[in-house]
Amino acid sequence: MTQEDERDLKTPVSTGHSWPRVRALLGVVLGLLLLLGGVGSAMAQTSDSGVEGKTFVIGTDTTFAPFEFRQDGELTGIDMDLIRAIAESEGFKVEIRSLGFNAALQALTSNQVDGVIAGMSITDERKQVYDFSEPYFESGIQMAVARNNDDIKGYEDLKGKTVVAKTGSEGETYAKSIAGKYGFTVKSLDQSATMVESVKSGSAAAVFDDYPVLAYGIAQNSGLKAVTDKVPGGSYGFAVNKGKNTALLGAFNDGLAKMKANGEYQKILDKYLADPTAAAPSTFWDLLVKSFPALMSGLKNTLLVTIISFAVAMALGLLAGFMKISRNILLRGIATTFVNVFRGTPLLLWAFMFYFGIPQLIGQPINIWVAGVLTLSLNSGAYVAEIVRGGIQSVDPGQLEASRSLGLGYGKSMQKVVVPQAFKMMTPSLINQLIIMLKDSSLLLAIGFAELLYQGQQIYAANFRVTETLLIVGAIYFIAIMALTKLANFADRRFNK
Amino acid sequence: MSTAPVETQKPAKITVQGLRKSFGANEVLKGIDVQIGEGEVVCIIGPSGSGKSTLLRCLNKLEEISAGQVVVDGFDVTDPKVDINEVRRHVGMVFQHFNLFPHMSVAENIMLAPVELKKATKAEAREQALKLLDRVGLRAKADARPASLSGGQKQRVAIARALAMSPGIMLFDEATSALDPEMVGEVLQVIRDLADEGMTMVLVTHEMGFAKEIGDRVVFMADGVVCESGPPSELFGNPQQERTKEFLSKVL
Numbered sequence: 001m002t003q004e005d006e007r008d009l010k011t012p013v014s015t016g017h018s019w020p021r022v023r024a025l026l027g028v029v030l031g032l033l034l035l036l037g038g039v040g041s042a043m044a045q046t047s048d049s050g051v052e053g054k055t056f057v058i059g060t061d062t063t064f065a066p067f068e069f070r071q072d073g074e075l076t077g078i079d080m081d082l083i084r085a086i087a088e089s090e091g092f093k094v095e096i097r098s099l100g101f102n103a104a105l106q107a108l109t110s111n112q113v114d115g116v117i118a119g120m121s122i123t124d125e126r127k128q129v130y131d132f133s134e135p136y137f138e139s140g141i142q143m144a145v146a147r148n149n150d151d152i153k154g155y156e157d158l159k160g161k162t163v164v165a166k167t168g169s170e171g172e173t174y175a176k177s178i179a180g181k182y183g184f185t186v187k188s189l190d191q192s193a194t195m196v197e198s199v200k201s202g203s204a205a206a207v208f209d210d211y212p213v214l215a216y217g218i219a220q221n222s223g224l225k226a227v228t229d230k231v232p233g234g235s236y237g238f239a240v241n242k243g244k245n246t247a248l249l250g251a252f253n254d255g256l257a258k259m260k261a262n263g264e265y266q267k268i269l270d271k272y273l274a275d276p277t278a279a280a281p282s283t284f285w286d287l288l289v290k291s292f293p294a295l296m297s298g299l300k301n302t303l304l305v306t307i308i309s310f311a312v313a314m315a316l317g318l319l320a321g322f323m324k325i326s327r328n329i330l331l332r333g334i335a336t337t338f339v340n341v342f343r344g345t346p347l348l349l350w351a352f353m354f355y356f357g358i359p360q361l362i363g364q365p366i367n368i369w370v371a372g373v374l375t376l377s378l379n380s381g382a383y384v385a386e387i388v389r390g391g392i393q394s395v396d397p398g399q400l401e402a403s404r405s406l407g408l409g410y411g412k413s414m415q416k417v418v419v420p421q422a423f424k425m426m427t428p429s430l431i432n433q434l435i436i437m438l439k440d441s442s443l444l445l446a447i448g449f450a451e452l453l454y455q456g457q458q459i460y461a462a463n464f465r466v467t468e469t470l471l472i473v474g475a476i477y478f479i480a481i482m483a484l485t486k487l488a489n490f491a492d493r494r495f496n497k
Numbered sequence: 498m499s500t501a502p503v504e505t506q507k508p509a510k511i512t513v514q515g516l517r518k519s520f521g522a523n524e525v526l527k528g529i530d531v532q533i534g535e536g537e538v539v540c541i542i543g544p545s546g547s548g549k550s551t552l553l554r555c556l557n558k559l560e561e562i563s564a565g566q567v568v569v570d571g572f573d574v575t576d577p578k579v580d581i582n583e584v585r586r587h588v589g590m591v592f593q594h595f596n597l598f599p600h601m602s603v604a605e606n607i608m609l610a611p612v613e614l615k616k617a618t619k620a621e622a623r624e625q626a627l628k629l630l631d632r633v634g635l636r637a638k639a640d641a642r643p644a645s646l647s648g649g650q651k652q653r654v655a656i657a658r659a660l661a662m663s664p665g666i667m668l669f670d671e672a673t674s675a676l677d678p679e680m681v682g683e684v685l686q687v688i689r690d691l692a693d694e695g696m697t698m699v700l701v702t703h704e705m706g707f708a709k710e711i712g713d714r715v716v717f718m719a720d721g722v723v724c725e726s727g728p729p730s731e732l733f734g735n736p737q738q739e740r741t742k743e744f745l746s747k748v749l
Contacts, residue, residue: 401559402596402655406610407586407662416613420600 051251055093058083059104059113062448063461065192066216066272067119067236068098070294070458078212079117081268082136083238086255092248100448106356112365114245115252119210121170121234129242133252135235137269141174142211142231144224146199152206153227158184161205164195170233171208193457196222197466215273222464287468291459298455299476305369305451306438309376313437314430316377317384322414324389335385342382348443351375355447372444380437387433391426392418431488435481442477452476509568510535510666510697511556516565518551525551527721528565536695540708540729543718544744549701552718553668556699557581557588570665586614589659593671595651597643597658603630604639607658616662629657633687649680656687667691669700685711705748709733717741 060079063069068077075098087094099107101120107113109129121139122132143163145152152158155178163179165172167188175186187204189195192213198204200223207214211230218224238252259265282290323335342350354371395418403413445454456473460466511533518526525548533539541549554560555567558574558581567574572584598606607626611617617625630636633653643651652672659667669688673681685707692698692711702708708715709729716726717738725738733749736742 396596398592398594398596399598402590402592402598402658403609404582405557405559405585405588405590406658407582407584408610408613409582412613416609417598421598424600 051090051092051247053091053093055095056087056114056245056248057095057097057112059097059099059107059116059118061101061104061118062098063458064101064119064213065220065461066212069462071462078137078268078272079119081271082256082259082265083117083252085259085264085268086252089258090251090255092251098448103356103448106360107365108239108241110360110363111241111244112359115238115240115248117238119236120239122237123234126239130239131242131244131246131249132237132239133249134256135237136256136265137212137236138232139170139236140211140230140233141171141208142214142226143206143208143228144199144214144218144226145206146202147223147225149205149225155182155228158182158205160184162187162203163206163208164189164198164204165208166190166192166195169210171210174231174233175208191457191461192217193460193464193466196224196464199224212273217464219273220462220464284468287463287465288472291456291469291472294455294459295452295472295476298450298452299480301449302438302441302451303480305372305376305444305449306434306441308369309373309380309441310434310437312373312377313380313384313433316381317388320381320385321388321392324385325392339382339385342378343386347375347379347440348446350378351444351447368447368449371447372441372449375444376437376441379440380433383433383436384430387426387429388422391422391429394425395421427492431485431492434488435485438481438484439477508535509533510537510570511699512566512568513552513556514566516552516555516567517563518548518555518560519563524563525721526555526563529721529723531716531723531726533697533699536697538692538696538698538711538713539700539716540712540714541699541701541716541718542703542705542708542744543724547718548721549718550670553670553699553701556666556668557585557590559590586610586662587664588666588668589656589662589664590668591652591655591659591670591672593674595643595648595655595675597651597655599643602640602642603635603646603654606643606654607661610658610662614662622661625661626657629660630654632660632690633657634683647680648676649683652676652680652684653687656684656691666697666699669698669702671701671703674703703748705733705745717744719744 060068067079104116108116162185164187165175195207199207240249320335323331354374359366403417442453456469460469509532513531516529570587572579604626608622611622712729715729715732717724719740725741
């Protein structure tokens with residue numbers, strides 16, 4: 001059953017969930033790919049009659065405090081509490097997948113998840129492809145300034161100043177709509193936490209954002225205060241794929257109505273949007289101790305994905321490097337194409353491609369580790385191929401001739417004579433490549449891979465202590481890379497004496 | 498351009514017929530006919546750029562052959578069906594710049610081919626390597642790295658390495674050209690010993706005195722052809738061709 005909410009139709013064009021346009025664009029491109037590939041809805045179908053005893057897979061965002069975020073490693077927030085409570089009251093089970101906003105929607109389109117709850121605004125565009133529940137939250141835009149700023153009390157105090165808003169969000173749309181009238185400039189940023197930092201550091205005078213996001217931050221001692229009334233914005237809804245899972249949608253609406261009636265709903269909102277007075281500032285040491293386990297698990301993932309990817313990159317690079325010096329024009333062509341493609345395109349593009357793009361084409365989700373390793377190893381493999389080619393070509397051709405003149409074949413000569421010498425020359429470049437890869441692995445946070453910087457983001461998205469958290473994360477990277485460099489140099493001295 | 502007839506009394510170990518070799522548009526060998534008999538020591542002399550080294554490198558196919566036929570030890574090396582690696586095991590080669598493997602010890606350099614080609618176990622190969630090092634007077638250096646050797650020592654190791662597969666033919670490509678003068682003698686002595694043992698050898702050399710002393714026959718090349726060839730006494734004592742006379746007048 002489809003909910004056509006009158007109020008939604010009247011809502012002016014809503015930009016919806018506050019996410020970078022880049023991702024939205026990517027979504028469009030991937031959507032096109034999907035259409036071209038002709039791979040549509042061929043995945044998991046859930047029966048349409050009744051929900052009791054069933055398990056539904058629910059996709060959500062990785063961090064959109066206070067709707068979903070991690071606290072001490074556990075996924076929590078208004079959306080999470082709500083869907084779990086509704087599931088309990090309606091007698092079904094949910095399996096939450098923290099995919100990232102865009103990935104969650106893609107997963108819904110391809111029926112890899114049954115529903116999505118991710119602080120998603122109900123918009124006319126989205127209603128074309130999804131069926132929405134009754135709105136479960138009325139959002140709105142608010143302006144906040146630094147807590148100690150007593151000069152700005154309203155829009156009229158913004159003349160000549162710069163404000164920040166999240167790229168592609170309703171806050172941005174609203175800020176831009178009044179910027180001319182009040183004479184201020186709007187600068188768009190990607191994350192709530194960085195917007196807060198801009199305001200606190202004084203590089204922006206105020207921030208326009210969804211009021212629950214601001215309210216949660218204020219409750220977490222973000223150091224801001226809201227100074228205007230909220231401007232009514234979009235409503236958030238729970239979504240299922242168009243025409244699918246109508247029973248689940250019905251159950252959600254039913255459960256939501258019951259919770260609103262018995263006060264449970266309000267309790268959940270109060271839990272996350274309560275007044276800031278409670279939160280007490282904690283010391284740097286507290287932050288370090290509290291965040292350490294999550295950061296260590298991030299470091300573990302960073303190191304593991306780097307090591308696996310580097311092993312694969314070495315294999316790929318050796319293969320492609322040898323192909324590049326082969327006499328066979330086809331092999332040379334393949335290797336050159338490989339190197340040019342992966343050196344000539346951004347790493348991040350491939351991360352999106354492997355995690356969002358390819359799954360749409362093949363109709364199968366790709367494990368995030370697989371996507372991460374593919375991304376890093378193919379990119380790095382292209383560089384390793386060049387290092388290998390250069391290393392081999394730097395060995396005196398007389399070495400190969402001497403070996404061949406003894407009656408050793410090309411392969412044996414390479415293996416026993418040329419490659420050992422080339423490897424010695426390649427080692428410093430390879431160590432360099434390994435370190436670059438370790439640092440580049442942080443880009444995988446964009447697809448929600450729980451590596452070190454991602455864990456840091458999760459922490460400051462919840463507690464707004466951006467600078468301190470980044471300092472800790474930076475120190476961990478630095479120590480890890482120093483240790484790795486020392487280890488690699490030791491191995492170099494040991495094996496290439 | 499006249500090519501002196503090349504003949505030999507001994508059974509042919511190497512037969513070269515109509516050998517041509519071009520690098521791009523540049524023809525370096527313009528039809529070479531040479532026969533080398535078993536146990537014969539042939540020195541190839543001539544001005545630089547005459548194609549001496551290229552001819553030598555065609556004999557074990559380190560250079561692709563553009564046209565003609567080269568038969569070595571009964572193998573037609575121009576026949577693509579012939580396993581060139583097999584042929585090369587019968588032909589040792591010594592290079593101007595030694596080309597020792599710097600990442601291996603002296604003994605390992607010599608052991609590489611016998612071990613990798615499964616002709617000997619490691620222990621047997623080492624045994625043999627030490628014997629070969631004895632022959633070139635460098636047994637004490639068996640476990641040294643090539644980098645620690647003098648030029649003359651390096652070249653003697655290279656000769657020992659080339660002998661490791663017990664080849665029937667040895668090719669020397671300007672084996673003493675990169676050496677300091679005081680080290681030439683020790684290398685020539687090793688080559689002399691090999692000649693005395695009856696090894697079939699082809700030497701590209703600038704050491705005219707040595708060619709005269711050791712060669713059964715001297716081949717003079719110029720501009721990609723064999724200009725003149727004969728016993729050293731004749732070629733050096735009574736050269737027939739103008740080109741030969743001109744060259745000898747410059748180097749002797």
